[in-house]
Amino acid sequence: MSAIELLEGPLWQISLGIFVVFGLWRLFVILTTGRTPVQARPVGSVGLGAARAIVGHFVPRRAFFGQGRVWFVTIAGYAFHLGLFALLFFAAPHVAFLRDHILGFDWPVLPRWGFIVAAQFAFAGLLALWVRRFVDPVVRLITRPDDHIATGLTFLVMLSGCTALGEQSAVLRGIHLGTVEAWLIYFPFSSLMHTFTWPLSRGFTGALAGRRGTRM
């Protein structure tokens, strides 16, 4: 079995398996931890409060409009996440890979210029946020090793993906696949899991606020 066959076959399946099994395990443990206390009589809707917080925290509150750091993180965060989303689900090789290996169907893909624009947004956002981890005293203090590893792995996945875009080199394609598999294996154990935990966190806070008739 060649290296590329190994990467496309058993290693892909193993890394995907670890991603799914341990990711689901982490969500299961979060939702079954400890106990939920008896709650006070509500004055507002718990469900509406949760929904409002899940949606509302997508944009900064008006009270923080005047703060530059808030805008920096918000703009860089959106540039990175939207760029990565476009690359992940609309880059032609990804759509073909998902069709052939997982879903069995495809959808319209980004033109080459669209890929380049999305990649530029994603890189600019990721690098801006990463550099901030070194230069901002607050973020430097609270950053964990995991935050650097997760960012670094994501950067490598994106970089190797760009180099493999032409699909002319099996080696470059293999390197990209290898970094993706490392990323998938690391994902459920890391802060990358915020991809799935953010609605829980916002939802719990929103539910509490809804019960109390306030907004948080």
Added chain:
Amino acid sequence: MTADTKPFDQQGDTPDTVRVANAMEGFLSEFGPRAASYMNACVRCGLCAEACHFHLATGAAKYTPIHKIKPFEAAYNQMQGPFSWIKRAVGIAPTVSIEDLQDWEELIFDSCTLCGRCTLACPMGIDIAELVKEARHGMYRAGLLPDRLAQIVGHARTNHSPFGTPEDFVKALRAIETEFAITLPLDKPKADLLLTLAPGDLEEHRNSVVGLARILDSLNIDWTLSSLAFEATNFGYLSGDTELQGSLTCRLIDKAREIGATTILLPECGHAWGALRWEAARWYGTPINDIRILHTLELLAERIQTGDIRLHPVGESATFHDPCQQVRRGGLGWAPRVILDALGMELRELENTQETSFCCGGGGGVLANTRAAPLRAQAFDIKRKEVEATGATHFVTSCGQCRLQFDRSRQATNWDKEVESLLELVAANLRID
């Protein structure tokens, strides 16, 4: 871990290893899915710092809210996180030392007022105030809390209340009756409403007691105070002493049921509202559907809306400080605005108002913590500037603790703006035909 913090206080002579073990147990004693979701969502963006009055007032990175719970987070990842068993097995689980706990005491008790403003800035909506509150459970069990706070908890445990014994309470009531020529009903065997008070009401804010009594009488409410259940404040809630929090809560609920009261009325206090209205069921263990836990603000606003309370218009401008536990975390933001409108006052809102209001700087037990006074004064400066910017004639609030914080800080900074009680304004302008 390094926190670059001030010296710590510790109670008792428990060995360090036992303190750490107790802290670890206490950190996770009330842990549930909500806190677990928070611990698994933070991406360390640091935006919580942009909301915290202690960080904004000092510029110190250590006051970043999420940083304040670092030992608590370590305990979670060591003992209860989704992969803690793997981390322990391979020897990479984070550990917490006695030095860590001592270093973080200031961050958990002095520099967090449990105001929850950081949640508004957090992209993940993490309720860090709740996590700090749970972190205090561990610190209390470790015997690592500010001495002044520990002393007050001791009074609450042994004397019935931080104010004093039931006898002290009766003596204080009699003094108010004599001074203000008023009768305060005490220990009636049956009443519809049980009135509770905060220590500040019996000392600095006695006009509030008199005003509230006159309002209740004008509404023909059958009410009483109880010498065995008068304390509205809950220093178990503030210190992390969960056993005390439970017993203080149950005492009020049980007394109300004993006298057939359908309402427990809370005074102008912030955390009393959070502790009783929103957490009583948690500590009582069953839903409390037979007793309405009512805040003075609610009573006044509701009775104004029904026309039972009518007021002489004051007709001047006012700005209002929204107490965090009543408004952002308590849902009462509507009530003071109804009351101020009924007083005919032109409300000039602070730049940050209602849910986004800055804390006074003294909530969450920080006011009682004497060693935190310099930090409190720095945080107060944010509010002072906002109040001055409104140019309003009156500066009003509805929390006794906020008033005390403002009074002490304005004396320390020679600020001439007096803070007024909304309840006292209502009482002074009550129309009785």
